[in-house]
Amino acid sequence: MKKLVSVIIPTYSRPTYLVRSVRSVLNQTYSCIEVLVIDDNNPNTQGRRETEAVMRQFKNDKRVKYIQHPKNLNGSAARNSGIANSKGEYIALLDDDDEFLPQKIELQVKKLEDLDDSWGGCYCSYQFSLKNKPYRKIEKLEEGNLLESLLLIKNSICGGSTLMIRKSVFEELQGFDTSFRRYQDWEFLVRFFRRYKLAQSKEVLTNINMDSRINAGSAKNAIEFKEKFLNEFEKDIDKLPNRNLIYKTHWFLVANLLFEKRSYFLAIQMLKRAKTYSPISFRDIAYCIFNIIEGIIPVKKLIQRRML
Numbered sequence: 409m410k411k412l413v414s415v416i417i418p419t420y421s422r423p424t425y426l427v428r429s430v431r432s433v434l435n436q437t438y439s440c441i442e443v444l445v446i447d448d449n450n451p452n453t454q455g456r457r458e459t460e461a462v463m464r465q466f467k468n469d470k471r472v473k474y475i476q477h478p479k480n481l482n483g484s485a486a487r488n489s490g491i492a493n494s495k496g497e498y499i500a501l502l503d504d505d506d507e508f509l510p511q512k513i514e515l516q517v518k519k520l521e522d523l524d525d526s527w528g529g530c531y532c533s534y535q536f537s538l539k540n541k542p543y544r545k546i547e548k549l550e551e552g553n554l555l556e557s558l559l560l561i562k563n564s565i566c567g568g569s570t571l572m573i574r575k576s577v578f579e580e581l582q583g584f585d586t587s588f589r590r591y592q593d594w595e596f597l598v599r600f601f602r603r604y605k606l607a608q609s610k611e612v613l614t615n616i617n618m619d620s621r622i623n624a625g626s627a628k629n630a631i632e633f634k635e636k637f638l639n640e641f642e643k644d645i646d647k648l649p650n651r652n653l654i655y656k657t658h659w660f661l662v663a664n665l666l667f668e669k670r671s672y673f674l675a676i677q678m679l680k681r682a683k684t685y686s687p688i689s690f691r692d693i694a695y696c697i698f699n700i701i702e703g704i705i706p707v708k709k710l711i712q713r714r715m716l
Contacts, residue, residue, distance in 0.1 A: 410440035414496030418486030423458040425505035432507035438514035446486040484584035506569040512613035516572040528604030529573035532613040555601040567593030590633040656686035667699040
């Protein structure tokens with residue numbers, strides 16, 4: 409008997425891309441699935457009405473469950489709602505603008521079925537796509553306790569769309585922390601790595617679509633969100649050999665986000681904060697200059713277009 413896999417898709421203000429995401433799950437080579445779409449739009453909004461219209465396409469498919477929140481609660485709450493209403497032994501996560509490649513679920517289930525319960529989940533390699541054309545692959549080929557690799561941003565697991573986790577693990581860890589408006593998958597993974605190892609399917613199995621980043625947030629609350637994350641997991645970070653480099657890396661990236669958003673005063677303050685943990689190199693300075701230019705001329709978008 410195949411084990412049921414529940415795929416959780418939280419959605420907010422992206423109904424056009426949602427169709428693509430749901431279909432990518434229904435078209436999997438692994439057939440024992442259910443799809444739970446959690447509508448986190450406020451009632452009586454355009455986002456809710458458009459999402460309802462999209463989901464009517466799937467009303468006759470018994471594999472698809474459509475759940476509406478009474479109001480906007482955030483992505484963590486939407487994932488928790490999906491997990492609470494799921495019946496699968498494995499839980500796969502998918503953002504509403506990304507998509508699974510056809511063998512994603514099959515290969516991850518096979519990977520986990522060959523491992524003992526100390527391996528709480530599995531992630532996969534993935535690719536970035538723009539206008540349905542892949543332009544960059546992320547293949548790290550590492551597994552185990554990846555906490556330090558994650559926090560040093562040497563391995564961007566992209567947990568919103570690559571993870572498959574045993575449902576028992578989600579229940580043990582009590583799901584996602586709904587107080588986190590950003591870094592939701594990071595928050596979960598830090599707690600996950602306290603008890604479990606993460607396996608990897610080396611194949612590229614997920615498309616991270618860059619056509620719409622409307623829910624990616626802005627620089628406005630970047631400092632607040634970063635402080636909350638780092639303060640919450642201070643004890644975990646302080647135990648790691650590269651503790652100072654982790655703090656430096658995170659504040660350095662906030663500084664560069666602010667440079668790109670032309671918040672130069674705050675950017676310089678965050679750069680100084682990063683420097684208190686580890687020296688700023690010439691390469692770091694070059695990266696800052698690039699992001700200052702990026703705030704004026706969209707260099708990255710121009711490069712992406714040339715690659716397509």
